[in-house]
Amino acid sequence: MSSVATKAGPSERVGRPPAIPQFAGRPRYGEKVIRFVLRIAAILTVVITVGILIALIVPSLGFFSQVSVGEFLFGTRWAPRFAEASFGVIPLITATLWTTTIALLVAIPLGLGAAILLAEYASSKARKTLKPILEILAGVPTVVYGLFALQFVQATVLRDWLQLDTGAFSVLAAGLVMGVMIVPTIASISEDAMSAVPSALRQGSAALGANRMQTTMRVVFPAALSGIVAAIVLGISRAIGETMIVAIAAGSQARIVTGPLEQGQTMTGFIANAALGDSRVGSIEYDTLFAVGLLLFGITLIINAISIRFVRRFREAY
Amino acid sequence: MTTQDLRDDEPEALHELAIELERKARARSIPDVPVGVMSCKDVDVYYGKFRAVTGVNLEFGRNEITALIGPSGCGKSTLLRSLNRMNDLVDGARVDGDVLFMGEDIYRKGVDPIEVRRRIGMVFQKPNPFPKSIYDNIAYGPRVTGMKVDSMDDLVEEALTKAVLWDEVKDKLKQSAFGLSGGQQQRLCIARTIAVKPDVILMDEPCSALDPIATMRIEDLMQELRQDYTIVIVTHNMQQAARVADRTAFFTALADKGTGDRTGVLVEFGRTTQIFEDPRDQRTEDYISGRFG
Structure with a gap:
């Protein structure tokens, strides 16, 4: 354009040099404010996590100055409030292990089954109806689940109907109901992960003569593995950390649990019970709460770390 | 002389001529x-109440390589x-009329679609390798x-060799298919289809996501595959149809x-030259000469 104007000699354009571009723009204060708020939000989550950790560690140090780590982790008698106190955490761990394992045996198959049904088999109409119903389960307060476990599952189903040899409480009843509680968590997150796998992969699989189950298990599942493992880990964390159900239905005597029909006190169950009592701040009983809390925190952290490694190793990223 | 010999260093006009000669030679070799x-016998395809294609024979x-061409929305991919x-x-999709494979209606009651897809493979528009190793x-x-x-x-090895990919990937078979280029991925998808030994290969715009060089390689490959398979290709690219079909x-x-x-109909079917x-x-004629579409 400009060369044409030059050749043609003076033209009307000559008198008007192009305006100097104004790239400076106007200051956008709003954006700065938003960025500041977002940064604060991000920093706050880290600060709170660190704060919780410190709040757990400081009283725990007081505890471990009186009880050795070995005695705490490997001792088999838990009696912090007796005159002849003993601080072996193994009985609490066995109860937690039982309730968590039973809960996961219920929640993983049911949750993944529901996720596969919703993501791979159900019509979009059925999915739109079923998923919200499933998620309602996640909204039931845990204290309601606890009463359900105590009154219905333990008293009616296990004792009256099945005539099992069990007392007022059992880790089985608590574990089963906890499993039901976790199903929506695992199902919902796994379903999201599976639905996010591109349908081009499903079509490619179908075009090679694979049936739906083969496509699901060999293509969709490995591709969605990181989401599915995240769902299971969240389920495990909830099972280990769940308090109300075990406090109500699992029992309150800290003894090593050797079978599903026995009662037992879990780590969270102990914290809930003891925290309601009148432990004096700074007493060893009081510090015990934090030591158990720190152990819970550590266990969850280890499970997370393992799951991240597992996902890195086996995931088929798309 | 093949087009491959010429492609490397000869001028473009000669290349065009070679393609033309090859096409003519091929046109003579196929039966009338x-x-x-x-x-397809009177095939209609519906999505719910919507009739996407009608009356296809x-x-x-x-x-042989058969190309399905036409403007967007004419139902060629739907038919494929x-x-x-x-x-x-697809929810709500339905086919009326007969689609015969070796005389057998593939929509007859009791036919397992999974068996059908084993004999009639498909290559898609966008390369869709699985997130697994090659x-x-x-x-x-x-x-x-x-x-x-x-x-x-x-x-x-056989499948990759037939898809002219073996030499490029033989040292990295255990690596993820996602490390391949788009053109290589598409040839991998073709190799994957060949591996189940189908009779027919359907290709849904297999080159539309590829650059011209990768496209040329796929077109060469189709000529190779034509010896063993029946190929049906949907393409938006008329030159491609003219070159390969x-x-x-x-x-x-x-x-x-x-x-x-808008419902798709078959207007005309014949030798590509015709x-x-x-x-x-x-x-x-209007479409071919670029007057519409």
């Missing part, structure tokens, strides 16, 4: 009436996807269909006066 492996000749029952995966991508089909395989290694079917969309719904040089229908 296709000896059908597959055929086609014959896909053995060891009904040839191996891929449309079954080796596992090829081995997937034989494994899931329970093919009796003496040596999976040999089968993988033995026969061409031209589709267009007709709007319903009442509802305004369709491009001597179209019988005005609409074909």
Whole structure:
């Protein structure tokens, strides 16, 4: 354009040099404010996590100055409030292990089954109806689940109907109901992960003569593995950390649990019970709460770390 | 002389000439009436109440490449996807009329769509390798269909060799298929399809996501595959149809006066040379010469 104007000699354009571009723009204060708020939000989550950790560690140090780590982790008698106190955490761990394992045996198959049904088999109409119903389960307060476990599952189903040899409480009843509680968590997150796998992969699989189950298990599942493992880990964390159900239905005597029909006190169950009592701040009983809390925190952290490694190793990223 | 010899260093005009000669030679070698492996008899395809394609009668000749061309929305991809029952995966999709494969109606009651897809494979518009190793991508089909395989290694090599990909990937079979270029991924998808030993390969715009060089390689590959397979290709690219196809079917969309719904119809079907040089229908001529579409 400009060369044409030059050749043609003076033209009307000559008198008007192009305006100097104004790239400076106007200051956008709003954006700065938003960025500041977002940064604060991000920093706050880290600060709170660190704060919780410190709040757990400081009283725990007081505890471990009186009880050795070995005695705490490997001792088999838990009696912090007796005159002849003993601080072996193994009985609490066995109860937690039982309730968590039973809960996961219920929640993983049911949750993944529901996720596969919703993501791979159900019509979009059925999915739109079923998923919200499933998620309602996640909204039931845990204290309601606890009463359900105590009154219905333990008293009616296990004792009256099945005539099992069990007392007022059992880790089985608590574990089963906890499993039901976790199903929506695992199902919902796994379903999201599976639905996010591109349908081009499903079509490619179908075009090679694979049936739906083969496509699901060999293509969709490995591709969605990181989401599915995240769902299971969240389920495990909830099972280990769940308090109300075990406090109500699992029992309150800290003894090593050797079978599903026995009662037992879990780590969270102990914290809930003891925290309601009148432990004096700074007493060893009081510090015990934090030591158990720190152990819970550590266990969850280890499970997370393992799951991240597992996902890195086996995931088929798309 | 083949086009490959010329392509490397000869001028473009010579290349064009070679393609032209090859096309003419091929046109002579195919029978006047296709000896059908597959055929459509009065096929209509519906999505719910919407009729996407109607009244299609086609014959896909053995060891021939048939191109389906036409403007967007003319139902050519829809028709292609009904040839191996891929449309079954779409809610509400339905096929009327007969789609015959070796004389057998693939929509007859009791026919297992999974078996149909084993014999009639499909390559998609966008390369869609699985997020697995190159080796596992090829081995997937034989494994899931329970093919009796003496040596999976040999089968993988054979499929990759036929898809002219072996030399490029033989040292990285255990690496993820996602590390390959788009063109290589598409050839991998073709190799994957070959591995289950189908009779027919359907290709849904297989080059539309590829650059010209990768496109050329796929087109060369199609000429190789034509020796062993019957190929049906949907393409937006008329030059591509002219270059690769033995026969061409031209589709267009007709709007319903009442509802305004556009339904695809087959306008003309014949040898590619005839369709491009001597179209019988005005609409074909308009489309070929770029006057509409």
